[in-house]
Amino acid sequence: MLSLFFLCLCLKSHICFGADTITANQSLSGDQTIVSAGGKFELGFFEAGNTANYYIGMWYYKKLVPDQTIVWVANRVQPVSDRFSSELRISDGNLVLFNESKTPIWATNVSSSSASFIHVVLLDNGNLALRAGSLPLWQSFDQPAHTFLPESKLGFNNVTKRTQLLTSWKNSEDPAPGPFSLELDATSNSFIIKWNRSQQYWTTGFWDQSRHRFSLLSEMLMPNHIFNFRYVTNENESYFTYSLYGANITSRLIMDVSGQVKQLSWLHTGGWKLLWIQPKNHCDVYGLCGAFSRCSEKPLPLCNCLNGYEPKSKVDWDLQDYSLGCSRKTRLQCGNVTGVDGMSDRFIEMSSRLSSEDIQIQNLTYVHSIEDCESICLNDCNCTAYGYSSSSSECSTWKGDMWADENGRTLYIRTAASDYKNPTSNVMLIGRKRTIVIATVSATAGLLTIVFGHFLWKNTLGKRSETIKNLSAAGVENDTELPLYSLRSILVATNNFSEANKLGEGGFGPVYKGILPENQEVAIKRLSKKSGQGQQEFMNELKLIAKLQHTNLVRLLGCCIEAEEMILVYEYMPNRSLDKFLFDPSEKTKLDWGRRFRIIEGIAQGLLYIHKYSRLRIIHRDLKASNILLDGTMNPKISDFGMAKIFDINQTEANTNRVVGTYGYMSPEYARYGHFSEKSDVFSFGVLLLEIVSGKKNAVFYRSERSLTLAGWAWDLWNEGRGIEVIDASIREIFQAHEALRCIHVGLLCVQESAADRPTMASVIHMLQGNEATSLPPTKEPAFSTQKNFSAIGSSQRSTNYSNNALTISLPEAR
Numbered sequence: 001m002l003s004l005f006f007l008c009l010c011l012k013s014h015i016c017f018g019a020d021t022i023t024a025n026q027s028l029s030g031d032q033t034i035v036s037a038g039g040k041f042e043l044g045f046f047e048a049g050n051t052a053n054y055y056i057g058m059w060y061y062k063k064l065v066p067d068q069t070i071v072w073v074a075n076r077v078q079p080v081s082d083r084f085s086s087e088l089r090i091s092d093g094n095l096v097l098f099n100e101s102k103t104p105i106w107a108t109n110v111s112s113s114s115a116s117f118i119h120v121v122l123l124d125n126g127n128l129a130l131r132a133g134s135l136p137l138w139q140s141f142d143q144p145a146h147t148f149l150p151e152s153k154l155g156f157n158n159v160t161k162r163t164q165l166l167t168s169w170k171n172s173e174d175p176a177p178g179p180f181s182l183e184l185d186a187t188s189n190s191f192i193i194k195w196n197r198s199q200q201y202w203t204t205g206f207w208d209q210s211r212h213r214f215s216l217l218s219e220m221l222m223p224n225h226i227f228n229f230r231y232v233t234n235e236n237e238s239y240f241t242y243s244l245y246g247a248n249i250t251s252r253l254i255m256d257v258s259g260q261v262k263q264l265s266w267l268h269t270g271g272w273k274l275l276w277i278q279p280k281n282h283c284d285v286y287g288l289c290g291a292f293s294r295c296s297e298k299p300l301p302l303c304n305c306l307n308g309y310e311p312k313s314k315v316d317w318d319l320q321d322y323s324l325g326c327s328r329k330t331r332l333q334c335g336n337v338t339g340v341d342g343m344s345d346r347f348i349e350m351s352s353r354l355s356s357e358d359i360q361i362q363n364l365t366y367v368h369s370i371e372d373c374e375s376i377c378l379n380d381c382n383c384t385a386y387g388y389s390s391s392s393s394e395c396s397t398w399k400g401d402m403w404a405d406e407n408g409r410t411l412y413i414r415t416a417a418s419d420y421k422n423p424t425s426n427v428m429l430i431g432r433k434r435t436i437v438i439a440t441v442s443a444t445a446g447l448l449t450i451v452f453g454h455f456l457w458k459n460t461l462g463k464r465s466e467t468i469k470n471l472s473a474a475g476v477e478n479d480t481e482l483p484l485y486s487l488r489s490i491l492v493a494t495n496n497f498s499e500a501n502k503l504g505e506g507g508f509g510p511v512y513k514g515i516l517p518e519n520q521e522v523a524i525k526r527l528s529k530k531s532g533q534g535q536q537e538f539m540n541e542l543k544l545i546a547k548l549q550h551t552n553l554v555r556l557l558g559c560c561i562e563a564e565e566m567i568l569v570y571e572y573m574p575n576r577s578l579d580k581f582l583f584d585p586s587e588k589t590k591l592d593w594g595r596r597f598r599i600i601e602g603i604a605q606g607l608l609y610i611h612k613y614s615r616l617r618i619i620h621r622d623l624k625a626s627n628i629l630l631d632g633t634m635n636p637k638i639s640d641f642g643m644a645k646i647f648d649i650n651q652t653e654a655n656t657n658r659v660v661g662t663y664g665y666m667s668p669e670y671a672r673y674g675h676f677s678e679k680s681d682v683f684s685f686g687v688l689l690l691e692i693v694s695g696k697k698n699a700v701f702y703r704s705e706r707s708l709t710l711a712g713w714a715w716d717l718w719n720e721g722r723g724i725e726v727i728d729a730s731i732r733e734i735f736q737a738h739e740a741l742r743c744i745h746v747g748l749l750c751v752q753e754s755a756a757d758r759p760t761m762a763s764v765i766h767m768l769q770g771n772e773a774t775s776l777p778p779t780k781e782p783a784f785s786t787q788k789n790f791s792a793i794g795s796s797q798r799s800t801n802y803s804n805n806a807l808t809i810s811l812p813e814a815r
Contacts, residue, residue: 027089038124045083049173053079075106148253155239166255171321201286210771218594219276259285290325291401308419330416347412483558527566537642552606554639575630593735602636623684653677664698679755686750695728711782
């Protein structure tokens, strides 16, 4: 009787704690919650931070995840202040939230002619469903907040015109929709992140059905034993969904307040573990810091107002919500006038570059100097910033708020003189009030500057002419508009070729890190006077790489030929060369399978470009791990074109009396007879591919009793059906087996004895991108795999010059 009494009491008006359903005669308020049948999710009122604002939300049940983790919020825009007098109940066939004044502030807003058993049920997958009997009327999966749960969808329905997208919270204590959203771009079959639903700043790349992932999201390859991904597109809808292979796995994807997408999994011993994050750098997030603020990865905080500006909302700023940006501390003067303190407005030069939110140019004129441009802005009360181009004499002025943007242009931001700080001395400037003594000194200094500048100009002009003359004498015309750097600027950039700036040394000579004006980081390659490569290789590289433009080729920024110095200036690669990661036990763990496969694809694309699609048809002749550089996101760049050879448009092969290259990477026909073609590079690529997959140096097999080369060792295992043992043990637990085995197969095809048996780079890329069902040609025994087929090199009478490992040695040859 007692149990029956409590049952009736529960059913009378409010639901019992632990039930998974709200029916037409029940409501939820105060501390009451409903819990899914399997004890996975819980729904009820929760408080966001210390705000005394309450929301109807869903979180993981405490027995599953002890830390309350919100995954869905109903009334994101309008909270309630008293959860005990507010209630969630069914009204007129809808689920409705009434506040303390009994005013409806949120509802499912569906229309249904059915009156049969309207109820709401919380399912174990985190979906809150409104039903009329068994007929679905509404579900929370169609209106996600900031969390993408397994089995839910993100996409677009062409029939209902309903879009499922993720929107970040405003800040860590406010679930109101923030500025960042993750949504499907159906035209490109990719997901993009937008700022304010307008400015795109990141994409997953297109959906690659054959590889079962988005093309630019290699992280999808890593946890292949956890997630099952699926992308569906038809005439009715396009959407992406995923499920979990293990019933005991708890994982979620969120659109974070930081403007980054994060995939997290719950570990019972260590809380939420971050599996991946994109974009990786906070400062790649558009609009993160708001107006008149700049972003810095470290030190914290991420965002800092410009000099003379302060946060518009200190409360939001402390909660890491920087979206409102900064505002001026002091009102600007109107026009080019001085204030009561005798000072006029000043300008801050931004080397980090800023651009306007709406890029609205007020005025575009041609002026004689930057001072004239500044004066135009000062005379306009609405002018926020100006930009000046010395090359075109264009003066552009902007109005409105200015936003940080790495792709913007260098601008000068207007600020009150009283708030302006000299960036070098950090002392307040005094403005334009000058004494006669200061004016006299300034005039004298100006005269001396003019005289000195005249001589400096003549000296610089003479040195530039000398550089152009040196280039022409060597047969290199500067028709590529390649910047010519003075030796003085190089010495300043490298701190006089300081050992502290030295990045490494190769056959060419030492390489230094340099800092050019505007804090541009570069790699500076200095020809050593002791180098065996010499001027001819220098000029060869200069002539070739200056005309090559591809994302997987290192970019040449300029050169310097002055006072017997021969210097090349390249884009800086912060992650150094591939061999530094691949063959170092402490570093190779950073190369998971996804990154390795992306590197393999990038190198293949770079080779295909120089073989087929560039302005010049080029054979590299020295492809190896130390000549593959890695940028900040581990994208590969082929470098060192000193040994490269140009082919005529219809030429397919050539011969040389001087063989140059690196032992272990040279094809047999090149090493023995000096015969080279595109297939010579294909052979080198095959060796490099096998090194990337196995994590082993080809050179370590030279004195092996079983096989003389890495390819021979891989061939033996492959023939014995043990191809999986070729794969680097450090990545063998988490990788795409079919993808890795396909790479081994392609690598073995590339190192065939006969050049005719090797594929072209176009075929290599096609095979790498094939699916499991795509068949590949059978492989033959690789070149140099045994002492018998290796000994032919020793019997050759040709003069051969090569290195044993990473250092390339060469003798001059006609090109």
